[in-house]
Amino acid sequence: MKQDDRNRSVRLLWEPDAQVTREPKGALSRARVVEAAIKVADAEGIGALTMRRVAETLGFTTMSLYRHVPGKSELLDLMVDAVWGETEHTPRGPWRAGLEFYARQMWSMYRAHPWLLQLTNARRMPGPNAMTRQDAAFAAVSELGLKPEEIVAVVTTVGQFVAGVGRTMADRILAERETGVSEEDWWNDRDELWGHFTPERLPMMTHIWTTGGYERPLDEFEFGLARVLDGLEVFISSEDRPLVRRKTCL
Protein backbone atom coordinates (compact mmCIF):
# COMPACT_ATOMS: atom_id res chain seq x y z
CA MET A 1 0.00 0.00 0.00
CA LYS A 2 2.59 2.53 1.04
CA GLN A 3 4.79 1.13 -1.69
CA ASP A 4 2.19 1.90 -4.32
CA ASP A 5 1.71 5.53 -3.42
CA ARG A 6 2.90 7.16 -6.63
CA ASN A 7 2.43 10.63 -5.19
CA ARG A 8 4.71 10.09 -2.21
CA SER A 9 7.55 12.02 -3.82
CA VAL A 10 5.21 14.84 -4.75
CA ARG A 11 4.20 15.40 -1.16
CA LEU A 12 7.75 14.93 0.07
CA LEU A 13 8.99 17.73 -2.15
CA TRP A 14 6.07 20.13 -2.31
CA GLU A 15 4.52 19.80 1.14
CA PRO A 16 7.61 19.44 3.29
CA ASP A 17 5.92 20.25 6.59
CA ALA A 18 2.51 18.78 5.99
CA GLN A 19 3.13 15.65 8.00
CA VAL A 20 5.33 17.23 10.64
CA THR A 21 2.85 17.89 13.41
CA ARG A 22 5.40 18.24 16.18
CA GLU A 23 8.95 19.50 16.23
CA PRO A 24 11.48 16.82 15.40
CA LYS A 25 12.16 14.63 18.36
CA GLY A 26 15.01 12.40 17.39
CA ALA A 27 18.63 13.20 16.78
CA LEU A 28 18.28 12.45 13.10
CA SER A 29 16.14 14.41 10.67
CA ARG A 30 15.30 14.42 6.99
CA ALA A 31 17.42 17.52 6.44
CA ARG A 32 20.43 15.93 8.12
CA VAL A 33 20.11 12.80 6.00
CA VAL A 34 19.84 14.81 2.78
CA GLU A 35 22.77 16.99 3.76
CA ALA A 36 24.97 14.01 4.55
CA ALA A 37 24.00 12.29 1.32
CA ILE A 38 24.93 15.38 -0.70
CA LYS A 39 28.26 15.54 1.03
CA VAL A 40 29.02 11.92 0.20
CA ALA A 41 27.96 12.35 -3.44
CA ASP A 42 29.99 15.56 -3.78
CA ALA A 43 33.09 13.84 -2.54
CA GLU A 44 32.86 10.52 -4.33
CA GLY A 45 29.98 10.53 -6.79
CA ILE A 46 26.76 8.61 -7.08
CA GLY A 47 28.58 5.32 -7.22
CA ALA A 48 29.75 5.77 -3.65
CA LEU A 49 26.37 6.96 -2.42
CA THR A 50 25.00 3.97 -0.56
CA MET A 51 22.57 3.97 2.30
CA ARG A 52 25.19 2.30 4.50
CA ARG A 53 27.72 4.97 3.63
CA VAL A 54 25.35 7.84 4.45
CA ALA A 55 24.35 6.25 7.73
CA GLU A 56 27.97 5.67 8.61
CA THR A 57 28.94 9.32 8.12
CA LEU A 58 26.04 10.28 10.36
CA GLY A 59 26.98 7.75 13.01
CA PHE A 60 23.74 5.77 12.79
CA THR A 61 22.76 2.42 11.41
CA THR A 62 21.67 1.97 7.84
CA MET A 63 18.06 1.30 8.63
CA SER A 64 17.67 4.41 10.74
CA LEU A 65 17.65 6.44 7.53
CA TYR A 66 14.41 4.82 6.48
CA ARG A 67 12.63 6.56 9.36
CA HIS A 68 13.23 9.88 7.63
CA VAL A 69 13.30 9.05 3.95
CA PRO A 70 11.09 6.47 2.21
CA GLY A 71 13.88 5.04 0.07
CA LYS A 72 16.95 5.83 -1.97
CA SER A 73 15.02 7.06 -4.98
CA GLU A 74 13.16 9.67 -2.93
CA LEU A 75 16.39 10.63 -1.20
CA LEU A 76 17.83 11.45 -4.62
CA ASP A 77 14.79 13.60 -5.43
CA LEU A 78 15.31 15.52 -2.22
CA MET A 79 19.04 15.93 -2.86
CA VAL A 80 18.45 17.30 -6.34
CA ASP A 81 15.92 19.87 -5.23
CA ALA A 82 18.03 20.91 -2.27
CA VAL A 83 20.87 21.70 -4.68
CA TRP A 84 18.58 23.70 -6.97
CA GLY A 85 17.71 25.78 -3.95
CA GLU A 86 21.30 26.78 -3.24
CA THR A 87 21.63 29.45 -5.93
CA GLU A 88 19.68 32.56 -6.80
CA HIS A 89 17.16 32.88 -9.59
CA THR A 90 17.80 34.23 -13.03
CA PRO A 91 16.95 37.94 -13.14
CA ARG A 92 14.64 39.31 -15.81
CA GLY A 93 16.15 40.46 -19.15
CA PRO A 94 17.89 41.79 -21.19
CA TRP A 95 17.49 38.35 -22.66
CA ARG A 96 21.09 37.60 -23.54
CA ALA A 97 22.43 38.54 -20.13
CA GLY A 98 19.61 36.58 -18.55
CA LEU A 99 20.31 33.42 -20.51
CA GLU A 100 24.00 33.75 -19.85
CA PHE A 101 23.34 34.10 -16.16
CA TYR A 102 21.11 31.03 -16.29
CA ALA A 103 23.83 29.06 -18.07
CA ARG A 104 26.55 30.14 -15.66
CA GLN A 105 24.41 29.35 -12.64
CA MET A 106 23.81 25.83 -13.88
CA TRP A 107 27.43 25.47 -14.80
CA SER A 108 28.58 26.37 -11.31
CA MET A 109 25.92 24.12 -9.82
CA TYR A 110 27.25 21.24 -11.90
CA ARG A 111 30.79 22.05 -10.83
CA ALA A 112 29.84 22.04 -7.18
CA HIS A 113 27.72 18.89 -7.46
CA PRO A 114 28.93 16.90 -10.44
CA TRP A 115 26.84 13.88 -9.44
CA LEU A 116 23.75 15.77 -10.66
CA LEU A 117 24.75 14.84 -14.19
CA GLN A 118 25.22 11.19 -13.35
CA LEU A 119 21.51 10.98 -12.58
CA THR A 120 18.69 10.43 -15.02
CA ASN A 121 16.47 13.40 -15.40
CA ALA A 122 13.69 11.33 -16.93
CA ARG A 123 10.84 10.68 -14.52
CA ARG A 124 12.53 12.48 -11.69
CA MET A 125 9.97 14.36 -9.65
CA PRO A 126 10.58 18.07 -10.15
CA GLY A 127 10.78 19.98 -6.91
CA PRO A 128 9.75 23.55 -6.14
CA ASN A 129 13.29 24.92 -6.27
CA ALA A 130 14.00 23.47 -9.70
CA MET A 131 10.67 24.68 -11.05
CA THR A 132 11.07 28.19 -9.69
CA ARG A 133 14.47 28.49 -11.32
CA GLN A 134 13.06 27.21 -14.58
CA ASP A 135 10.25 29.72 -14.37
CA ALA A 136 12.71 32.55 -13.83
CA ALA A 137 14.68 31.45 -16.88
CA PHE A 138 11.53 31.62 -18.99
CA ALA A 139 10.83 35.06 -17.61
CA ALA A 140 14.26 36.25 -18.75
CA VAL A 141 13.21 35.90 -22.39
CA SER A 142 9.58 36.87 -21.94
CA GLU A 143 10.08 40.39 -23.24
CA LEU A 144 10.85 39.24 -26.78
CA GLY A 145 7.35 38.45 -27.89
CA LEU A 146 8.24 34.86 -28.68
CA LYS A 147 5.58 32.23 -29.08
CA PRO A 148 5.24 30.12 -25.94
CA GLU A 149 6.78 27.06 -27.58
CA GLU A 150 9.68 29.22 -28.75
CA ILE A 151 10.35 30.39 -25.20
CA VAL A 152 10.61 26.78 -24.12
CA ALA A 153 12.84 25.88 -27.07
CA VAL A 154 15.24 28.77 -26.50
CA VAL A 155 15.73 28.09 -22.80
CA THR A 156 15.96 24.35 -23.43
CA THR A 157 18.68 24.78 -26.04
CA VAL A 158 20.87 26.59 -23.54
CA GLY A 159 20.10 23.98 -20.90
CA GLN A 160 20.94 21.08 -23.19
CA PHE A 161 24.26 22.59 -24.17
CA VAL A 162 25.27 23.25 -20.57
CA ALA A 163 24.24 19.73 -19.62
CA GLY A 164 26.32 18.39 -22.48
CA VAL A 165 29.59 20.11 -21.52
CA GLY A 166 28.73 19.66 -17.87
CA ARG A 167 28.49 15.93 -18.20
CA THR A 168 31.99 15.69 -19.66
CA MET A 169 33.42 17.84 -16.91
CA ALA A 170 31.47 16.11 -14.18
CA ASP A 171 32.56 12.66 -15.24
CA ARG A 172 36.17 13.76 -15.24
CA ILE A 173 36.01 15.40 -11.83
CA LEU A 174 34.23 12.45 -10.28
CA ALA A 175 36.54 9.87 -11.80
CA GLU A 176 39.41 11.74 -10.22
CA ARG A 177 37.73 12.01 -6.81
CA GLU A 178 36.47 8.45 -6.82
CA THR A 179 39.69 6.76 -7.81
CA GLY A 180 42.23 9.21 -6.47
CA VAL A 181 44.11 8.90 -9.75
CA SER A 182 44.60 12.05 -11.80
CA GLU A 183 43.46 12.18 -15.40
CA GLU A 184 47.04 12.52 -16.56
CA ASP A 185 48.31 9.54 -14.58
CA TRP A 186 45.47 7.39 -15.85
CA TRP A 187 46.27 8.08 -19.49
CA ASN A 188 49.98 7.73 -18.91
CA ASP A 189 49.32 4.25 -17.58
CA ARG A 190 47.76 3.38 -20.94
CA ASP A 191 50.83 4.34 -22.95
CA GLU A 192 50.37 1.68 -25.61
CA LEU A 193 47.35 3.56 -26.99
CA TRP A 194 49.27 6.43 -28.55
CA GLY A 195 51.29 4.18 -30.76
CA HIS A 196 48.15 3.43 -32.72
CA PHE A 197 47.56 7.08 -33.58
CA THR A 198 49.36 7.12 -36.90
CA PRO A 199 49.07 9.79 -39.61
CA GLU A 200 47.76 7.23 -42.09
CA ARG A 201 44.95 6.13 -39.84
CA LEU A 202 44.11 9.45 -38.17
CA PRO A 203 45.52 12.26 -40.30
CA MET A 204 43.60 15.17 -38.75
CA MET A 205 44.12 14.11 -35.18
CA THR A 206 47.84 13.64 -35.56
CA HIS A 207 48.04 16.97 -37.36
CA ILE A 208 46.19 18.71 -34.56
CA TRP A 209 48.40 16.92 -32.09
CA THR A 210 51.69 17.88 -33.73
CA THR A 211 50.63 21.50 -34.19
CA GLY A 212 49.78 21.74 -30.49
CA GLY A 213 46.00 21.99 -30.77
CA TYR A 214 45.55 19.77 -27.76
CA GLU A 215 48.10 21.55 -25.61
CA ARG A 216 46.28 24.86 -25.45
CA PRO A 217 42.63 23.93 -25.85
CA LEU A 218 39.88 26.52 -25.83
CA ASP A 219 37.51 26.53 -22.90
CA GLU A 220 34.68 24.26 -24.02
CA PHE A 221 32.07 26.00 -21.92
CA GLU A 222 33.01 29.57 -22.75
CA PHE A 223 33.50 28.93 -26.44
CA GLY A 224 30.34 26.89 -26.87
CA LEU A 225 28.14 29.18 -24.79
CA ALA A 226 29.14 32.19 -26.86
CA ARG A 227 28.31 30.30 -30.07
CA VAL A 228 24.95 29.08 -28.77
CA LEU A 229 23.94 32.56 -27.67
CA ASP A 230 25.07 33.95 -31.03
CA GLY A 231 22.92 31.39 -32.76
CA LEU A 232 19.91 32.25 -30.62
CA GLU A 233 20.50 35.92 -31.38
CA VAL A 234 20.32 35.17 -35.08
CA PHE A 235 17.01 33.46 -34.50
CA ILE A 236 15.56 36.10 -32.22
CA SER A 237 16.43 39.04 -34.44
CA SER A 238 15.27 37.38 -37.63
CA GLU A 239 12.05 38.71 -39.12
CA ASP A 240 10.08 35.57 -39.78
CA ARG A 241 11.25 32.89 -37.42
CA PRO A 242 11.31 29.41 -38.86
CA LEU A 243 9.03 27.05 -37.00
CA VAL A 244 10.41 23.58 -36.46
CA ARG A 245 7.63 21.43 -35.12
CA ARG A 246 8.20 18.03 -33.70
CA LYS A 247 7.15 15.44 -36.23
CA THR A 248 7.21 12.18 -34.28
CA CYS A 249 6.80 11.25 -30.68
CA LEU A 250 9.95 10.86 -28.60
Added chain:
Amino acid sequence: MKQDDRNRSVRLLWEPDAQVTREPKGALSRARVVEAAIKVADAEGIGALTMRRVAETLGFTTMSLYRHVPGKSELLDLMVDAVWGETEHTPRGPWRAGLEFYARQMWSMYRAHPWLLQLTNARRMPGPNAMTRQDAAFAAVSELGLKPEEIVAVVTTVGQFVAGVGRTMADRILAERETGVSEEDWWNDRDELWGHFTPERLPMMTHIWTTGGYERPLDEFEFGLARVLDGLEVFISSEDRPLVRRKTCL
Protein backbone atom coordinates in the same frame (compact mmCIF):
# COMPACT_ATOMS: atom_id res chain seq x y z
CA MET B 1 49.36 -9.49 -12.64
CA LYS B 2 46.73 -9.94 -15.30
CA GLN B 3 44.54 -7.66 -13.22
CA ASP B 4 47.11 -4.89 -13.27
CA ASP B 5 47.60 -4.77 -17.01
CA ARG B 6 46.40 -1.25 -17.73
CA ASN B 7 46.87 -1.69 -21.45
CA ARG B 8 44.61 -4.70 -21.74
CA SER B 9 41.76 -2.61 -23.16
CA VAL B 10 44.09 -0.94 -25.61
CA ARG B 11 45.12 -4.25 -27.13
CA LEU B 12 41.59 -5.57 -27.02
CA LEU B 13 40.33 -2.67 -29.11
CA TRP B 14 43.26 -1.85 -31.36
CA GLU B 15 44.83 -5.26 -31.98
CA PRO B 16 41.78 -7.45 -32.19
CA ASP B 17 43.52 -10.39 -33.87
CA ALA B 18 46.91 -10.18 -32.25
CA GLN B 19 46.27 -12.92 -29.75
CA VAL B 20 44.11 -15.09 -31.99
CA THR B 21 46.65 -17.53 -33.38
CA ARG B 22 44.13 -20.15 -34.46
CA GLU B 23 40.61 -19.89 -35.71
CA PRO B 24 38.02 -19.83 -32.93
CA LYS B 25 37.29 -23.27 -31.69
CA GLY B 26 34.39 -22.96 -29.33
CA ALA B 27 30.78 -22.16 -30.01
CA LEU B 28 31.08 -18.81 -28.25
CA SER B 29 33.21 -15.92 -29.46
CA ARG B 30 34.05 -12.38 -28.46
CA ALA B 31 31.93 -11.01 -31.29
CA ARG B 32 28.93 -13.06 -30.23
CA VAL B 33 29.24 -11.88 -26.63
CA VAL B 34 29.50 -8.23 -27.68
CA GLU B 35 26.57 -8.58 -30.05
CA ALA B 36 24.37 -10.16 -27.42
CA ALA B 37 25.33 -7.53 -24.87
CA ILE B 38 24.40 -4.73 -27.28
CA LYS B 39 21.07 -6.37 -27.92
CA VAL B 40 20.30 -6.56 -24.20
CA ALA B 41 21.35 -2.94 -23.61
CA ASP B 42 19.33 -1.73 -26.60
CA ALA B 43 16.23 -3.41 -25.28
CA GLU B 44 16.46 -2.58 -21.59
CA GLY B 45 19.34 -0.20 -20.93
CA ILE B 46 22.57 -0.46 -19.02
CA GLY B 47 20.75 -1.24 -15.81
CA ALA B 48 19.57 -4.53 -17.24
CA LEU B 49 22.95 -5.38 -18.73
CA THR B 50 24.33 -8.00 -16.37
CA MET B 51 26.76 -10.75 -17.14
CA ARG B 52 24.15 -13.30 -16.14
CA ARG B 53 21.62 -11.78 -18.49
CA VAL B 54 23.99 -11.76 -21.46
CA ALA B 55 24.99 -15.36 -20.85
CA GLU B 56 21.36 -16.35 -20.52
CA THR B 57 20.39 -14.88 -23.90
CA LEU B 58 23.31 -16.79 -25.44
CA GLY B 59 22.36 -20.02 -23.73
CA PHE B 60 25.60 -20.35 -21.77
CA THR B 61 26.56 -19.95 -18.16
CA THR B 62 27.65 -16.65 -16.72
CA MET B 63 31.25 -17.61 -16.29
CA SER B 64 31.65 -18.76 -19.86
CA LEU B 65 31.69 -15.12 -20.93
CA TYR B 66 34.92 -14.58 -19.08
CA ARG B 67 36.69 -16.88 -21.54
CA HIS B 68 36.10 -14.29 -24.25
CA VAL B 69 36.03 -10.97 -22.45
CA PRO B 70 38.24 -9.98 -19.49
CA GLY B 71 35.43 -8.30 -17.53
CA LYS B 72 32.38 -6.12 -17.73
CA SER B 73 34.30 -2.88 -18.08
CA GLU B 74 36.16 -4.13 -21.15
CA LEU B 75 32.93 -5.54 -22.56
CA LEU B 76 31.48 -2.03 -22.41
CA ASP B 77 34.52 -0.65 -24.25
CA LEU B 78 34.01 -3.22 -26.98
CA MET B 79 30.28 -2.50 -27.20
CA VAL B 80 30.86 1.22 -27.57
CA ASP B 81 33.39 0.88 -30.34
CA ALA B 82 31.28 -1.71 -32.13
CA VAL B 83 28.45 0.82 -32.25
CA TRP B 84 30.73 3.58 -33.55
CA GLY B 85 31.61 1.23 -36.37
CA GLU B 86 28.02 0.80 -37.52
CA THR B 87 27.65 4.10 -39.37
CA GLU B 88 29.61 5.80 -42.13
CA HIS B 89 32.11 8.59 -41.66
CA THR B 90 31.44 12.27 -42.02
CA PRO B 91 32.29 13.37 -45.56
CA ARG B 92 34.60 16.31 -46.15
CA GLY B 93 33.02 19.83 -46.34
CA PRO B 94 31.33 22.16 -47.13
CA TRP B 95 31.72 22.65 -43.42
CA ARG B 96 28.11 23.28 -42.45
CA ALA B 97 26.79 20.25 -44.29
CA GLY B 98 29.62 18.20 -42.82
CA LEU B 99 28.92 19.24 -39.24
CA GLU B 100 25.22 18.69 -39.74
CA PHE B 101 25.91 15.22 -41.08
CA TYR B 102 28.14 14.52 -38.08
CA ALA B 103 25.42 15.70 -35.71
CA ARG B 104 22.70 13.66 -37.40
CA GLN B 105 24.86 10.55 -37.45
CA MET B 106 25.46 10.80 -33.72
CA TRP B 107 21.84 11.56 -33.13
CA SER B 108 20.69 8.44 -34.94
CA MET B 109 23.36 6.40 -33.16
CA TYR B 110 22.03 7.63 -29.85
CA ARG B 111 18.50 6.81 -30.91
CA ALA B 112 19.46 3.28 -31.90
CA HIS B 113 21.59 2.72 -28.79
CA PRO B 114 20.37 5.04 -26.05
CA TRP B 115 22.46 3.26 -23.43
CA LEU B 116 25.54 4.97 -24.92
CA LEU B 117 24.54 8.11 -23.04
CA GLN B 118 24.09 6.29 -19.77
CA LEU B 119 27.80 5.52 -19.78
CA THR B 120 30.62 7.72 -18.61
CA ASN B 121 32.83 8.91 -21.35
CA ALA B 122 35.60 9.82 -18.94
CA ARG B 123 38.43 7.31 -18.98
CA ARG B 124 36.77 5.08 -21.49
CA MET B 125 39.32 3.62 -23.83
CA PRO B 126 38.72 5.13 -27.28
CA GLY B 127 38.54 2.51 -30.00
CA PRO B 128 39.55 2.75 -33.64
CA ASN B 129 36.02 3.24 -34.91
CA ALA B 130 35.29 6.15 -32.58
CA MET B 131 38.60 7.80 -33.38
CA THR B 132 38.22 7.42 -37.13
CA ARG B 133 34.81 9.05 -36.97
CA GLN B 134 36.21 11.86 -34.86
CA ASP B 135 39.02 12.36 -37.33
CA ALA B 136 36.55 12.58 -40.21
CA ALA B 137 34.57 15.22 -38.32
CA PHE B 138 37.71 17.31 -37.91
CA ALA B 139 38.40 16.91 -41.60
CA ALA B 140 34.98 18.31 -42.43
CA VAL B 141 36.01 21.73 -41.12
CA SER B 142 39.65 21.57 -42.18
CA GLU B 143 39.12 23.77 -45.22
CA LEU B 144 38.35 26.85 -43.15
CA GLY B 145 41.86 27.74 -42.09
CA LEU B 146 40.96 27.53 -38.41
CA LYS B 147 43.64 27.20 -35.78
CA PRO B 148 43.98 23.62 -34.61
CA GLU B 149 42.45 24.36 -31.22
CA GLU B 150 39.55 26.07 -32.98
CA ILE B 151 38.88 22.97 -35.07
CA VAL B 152 38.63 20.96 -31.88
CA ALA B 153 36.39 23.54 -30.22
CA VAL B 154 33.98 23.77 -33.16
CA VAL B 155 33.50 20.03 -33.49
CA THR B 156 33.28 19.62 -29.73
CA THR B 157 30.55 22.24 -29.43
CA VAL B 158 28.35 20.31 -31.85
CA GLY B 159 29.14 17.07 -30.06
CA GLN B 160 28.31 18.50 -26.65
CA PHE B 161 24.99 19.83 -27.82
CA VAL B 162 23.98 16.53 -29.43
CA ALA B 163 25.03 14.67 -26.30
CA GLY B 164 22.92 17.06 -24.24
CA VAL B 165 19.67 16.58 -26.14
CA GLY B 166 20.52 12.96 -26.71
CA ARG B 167 20.77 12.27 -23.02
CA THR B 168 17.28 13.60 -22.40
CA MET B 169 15.85 11.52 -25.21
CA ALA B 170 17.81 8.41 -24.29
CA ASP B 171 16.72 8.51 -20.67
CA ARG B 172 13.11 8.81 -21.74
CA ILE B 173 13.26 5.96 -24.23
CA LEU B 174 15.07 3.68 -21.82
CA ALA B 175 12.75 4.44 -18.94
CA GLU B 176 9.87 3.43 -21.16
CA ARG B 177 11.55 0.22 -22.33
CA GLU B 178 12.81 -0.74 -18.92
CA THR B 179 9.60 -0.23 -17.01
CA GLY B 180 7.04 -0.86 -19.75
CA VAL B 181 5.17 2.22 -18.55
CA SER B 182 4.69 5.06 -21.02
CA GLU B 183 5.82 8.56 -20.18
CA GLU B 184 2.26 9.77 -20.20
CA ASP B 185 1.00 7.07 -17.87
CA TRP B 186 3.82 7.71 -15.46
CA TRP B 187 3.03 11.41 -15.13
CA ASN B 188 -0.68 10.74 -14.94
CA ASP B 189 -0.01 8.52 -11.95
CA ARG B 190 1.54 11.53 -10.20
CA ASP B 191 -1.53 13.70 -10.56
CA GLU B 192 -1.06 15.55 -7.28
CA LEU B 193 1.95 17.38 -8.72
CA TRP B 194 0.02 19.65 -11.05
CA GLY B 195 -1.99 21.18 -8.26
CA HIS B 196 1.17 22.85 -7.01
CA PHE B 197 1.75 24.67 -10.30
CA THR B 198 -0.07 27.87 -9.42
CA PRO B 199 0.21 31.21 -11.27
CA GLU B 200 1.52 32.89 -8.12
CA ARG B 201 4.34 30.44 -7.69
CA LEU B 202 5.18 29.73 -11.34
CA PRO B 203 3.74 32.55 -13.46
CA MET B 204 5.64 31.86 -16.68
CA MET B 205 5.15 28.14 -16.65
CA THR B 206 1.42 28.35 -16.09
CA HIS B 207 1.21 31.01 -18.79
CA ILE B 208 3.06 28.76 -21.24
CA TRP B 209 0.86 25.90 -20.17
CA THR B 210 -2.44 27.73 -20.64
CA THR B 211 -1.39 29.15 -24.00
CA GLY B 212 -0.55 25.68 -25.24
CA GLY B 213 3.23 26.03 -25.42
CA TYR B 214 3.68 22.51 -24.09
CA GLU B 215 1.12 20.92 -26.37
CA ARG B 216 2.95 21.64 -29.61
CA PRO B 217 6.60 21.77 -28.61
CA LEU B 218 9.34 22.45 -31.13
CA ASP B 219 11.72 19.63 -31.94
CA GLU B 220 14.56 20.09 -29.46
CA PHE B 221 17.17 18.54 -31.69
CA GLU B 222 16.20 20.32 -34.91
CA PHE B 223 15.71 23.68 -33.28
CA GLY B 224 18.88 23.55 -31.22
CA LEU B 225 21.08 22.17 -33.99
CA ALA B 226 20.06 24.99 -36.34
CA ARG B 227 20.89 27.56 -33.63
CA VAL B 228 24.25 26.01 -32.82
CA LEU B 229 25.27 25.88 -36.48
CA ASP B 230 24.11 29.48 -36.91
CA GLY B 231 26.27 30.46 -33.98
CA LEU B 232 29.28 28.65 -35.40
CA GLU B 233 28.68 30.38 -38.71
CA VAL B 234 28.84 33.73 -37.00
CA PHE B 235 32.17 32.73 -35.50
CA ILE B 236 33.61 31.24 -38.67
CA SER B 237 32.73 34.16 -40.90
CA SER B 238 33.86 36.81 -38.44
CA GLU B 239 37.06 38.63 -39.30
CA ASP B 240 39.02 38.39 -36.11
CA ARG B 241 37.89 35.39 -34.16
CA PRO B 242 37.82 35.82 -30.41
CA LEU B 243 40.12 33.39 -28.64
CA VAL B 244 38.77 31.93 -25.45
CA ARG B 245 41.55 30.04 -23.76
CA ARG B 246 40.98 27.76 -20.86
CA LYS B 247 42.03 29.48 -17.69
CA THR B 248 42.03 26.74 -15.08
CA CYS B 249 42.43 23.02 -15.16
CA LEU B 250 39.26 20.92 -15.24
Added chain:
DNA sequence: AAGCAGAGTGTACGTTGTACACGGCACTAG
Protein backbone atom coordinates in the same frame (compact mmCIF):
# COMPACT_ATOMS: atom_id res chain seq x y z
C1' DA C 1 49.88 -43.17 -25.67
C1' DA C 2 50.71 -39.02 -22.95
C1' DG C 3 49.75 -34.74 -21.79
C1' DC C 4 48.51 -30.14 -22.32
C1' DA C 5 45.77 -26.01 -23.43
C1' DG C 6 41.57 -23.96 -23.81
C1' DA C 7 36.10 -24.00 -23.39
C1' DG C 8 32.52 -24.09 -20.45
C1' DT C 9 30.64 -25.13 -15.51
C1' DG C 10 29.57 -24.61 -10.51
C1' DT C 11 30.30 -22.81 -6.18
C1' DA C 12 31.29 -19.12 -3.20
C1' DC C 13 32.07 -14.31 -1.43
C1' DG C 14 31.44 -9.48 -0.63
C1' DT C 15 28.42 -5.52 -1.69
C1' DT C 16 24.07 -3.44 -2.80
C1' DG C 17 18.84 -1.83 -1.46
C1' DT C 18 15.44 -2.74 1.71
C1' DA C 19 11.54 -5.82 4.08
C1' DC C 20 10.45 -7.10 8.61
C1' DA C 21 10.40 -7.84 13.45
C1' DC C 22 12.05 -5.96 17.50
C1' DG C 23 13.53 -2.91 21.82
C1' DG C 24 13.53 1.42 24.09
C1' DC C 25 11.91 5.96 24.71
C1' DA C 26 8.53 9.94 25.47
C1' DC C 27 4.34 11.47 25.74
C1' DT C 28 -0.91 11.08 27.01
C1' DA C 29 -5.32 9.07 29.15
C1' DG C 30 -7.10 6.96 33.00
Added chain:
DNA sequence: CTAGTGCCGTGTACAACGTACACTCTGCTT
Protein backbone atom coordinates in the same frame (compact mmCIF):
# COMPACT_ATOMS: atom_id res chain seq x y z
C1' DC D 1 1.17 6.80 39.20
C1' DT D 2 0.37 3.49 35.80
C1' DA D 3 -0.86 1.60 31.34
C1' DG D 4 -0.96 2.47 26.61
C1' DT D 5 0.44 4.23 22.14
C1' DG D 6 3.10 5.43 18.89
C1' DC D 7 7.83 6.96 16.95
C1' DC D 8 13.20 6.23 16.77
C1' DG D 9 16.82 3.51 15.95
C1' DT D 10 18.66 -1.56 15.61
C1' DG D 11 19.58 -6.22 13.80
C1' DT D 12 18.88 -9.85 10.85
C1' DA D 13 17.84 -11.61 6.40
C1' DC D 14 17.37 -11.96 1.30
C1' DA D 15 17.87 -11.52 -3.64
C1' DA D 16 20.81 -9.68 -7.29
C1' DC D 17 25.21 -8.05 -8.71
C1' DG D 18 30.51 -8.86 -10.54
C1' DT D 19 33.87 -12.14 -10.45
C1' DA D 20 37.72 -15.27 -8.14
C1' DC D 21 38.75 -19.96 -8.14
C1' DA D 22 38.76 -24.69 -8.76
C1' DC D 23 36.84 -28.12 -11.42
C1' DT D 24 35.50 -31.25 -16.01
C1' DC D 25 35.64 -32.31 -20.72
C1' DT D 26 37.33 -32.15 -25.27
C1' DG D 27 40.64 -32.25 -29.07
C1' DC D 28 45.28 -31.31 -30.81
C1' DT D 29 50.31 -31.95 -30.50
C1' DT D 30 54.09 -34.76 -29.68
